[in-house]
Amino acid sequence: MWAQRELRLEERSRGFHLVTGEVVEALPELGRLAVGLLHVFVRHTSASLTVNENASAAVLNDFGSWFDAAVPEDAPFWTHRSEGPDDMPAHVKSSLLGSAVSLPVANGRLALGAWQGVYLCEHRDAGGPRTLVLTAWGEELGG
Numbered sequence: 001m002w003a004q005r006e007l008r009l010e011e012r013s014r015g016f017h018l019v020t021g022e023v024v025e026a027l028p029e030l031g032r033l034a035v036g037l038l039h040v041f042v043r044h045t046s047a048s049l050t051v052n053e054n055a056s057a058a059v060l061n062d063f064g065s066w067f068d069a070a071v072p073e074d075a076p077f078w079t080h081r082s083e084g085p086d087d088m089p090a091h092v093k094s095s096l097l098g099s100a101v102s103l104p105v106a107n108g109r110l111a112l113g114a115w116q117g118v119y120l121c122e123h124r125d126a127g128g129p130r131t132l133v134l135t136a137w138g139e140e141l142g143g
Contacts, residue, residue, distance in 0.1 A: 001036075001140050003029035007132040012122045014086070016050075016060040019132075020117045024110065027134045036105040036138015043131045046090035046124050048097035054117030067093050067123075090123035097121055105138055 007026040009019065023040060024030060030038060042049050053059045071092045073085045080088040101118060104111040112118075120130060 001029065001032060002135070002137045003027060004133065004135045007134055009120060009130045009132065011126070011128050012120065012130075014064075014122050014125050014127075016052075016063050017120045017122060018054055018117045019120045020054065020110070020112070023118055023132070023134060027136055030105055030110070030136055031108040032140050033105045033108060033136065033138040034141045036136060038103045038105055038110065039100060039135045040103070040118060041100040041133045041135075042120065043133060044094075044099075044127070046087065046094055047127055047130050048094040048099060048121040048123070049101045049132075050097050050119050050121055051101055051103070051112070051116050052119060053115050055115050060119075063121075067096075071096075084125075086124050090127070093121070093123040105136065108141060 005027050007022060009022065023038075027038070040049055052063075071089045073089050075089075078088045080091070103118070120132075122130070
């Protein structure tokens with residue numbers, strides 16, 4: 001079985017936002033898979049996706065602090081500045097984390113660890129709505 005959907009996420013502030021529930025809700029076909037994969041792709045160059053801890057807000061705050069220190073907005077070497085001071089750093093942060101994650105599906109559910117979640121990483125102060133492409137494939141239950 002193959003299924004694909006687009007998921008439009010409303011604009012979010014800069015930071016790391018848990019989207020696991022929205023992803024699962026947007027693709028009910030996941031419930032039909034005995035074994036498979038879900039590929040999640042973000043259609044933007046200044047936002048990214050990652051899988052990480054979904055229990056402690058401190059982890060997400062620390063991610064933000066590290067990324068802002070590692071990829072500063074005021075670096076003198078940035079030449080791409082036409083879309084504001086957060087644009088080029090957002091592109092770099094997006095490349096570091098990546099535009100996609102692939103997740104295992106088992107018995108109709110994402111086979112994530114107990115403390116794992118899927119995050120939209122918004123690297124702009126005003127990035128706007130974001131679009132994800134969700135593609136699931138695998139063997140159907142009872143098939």
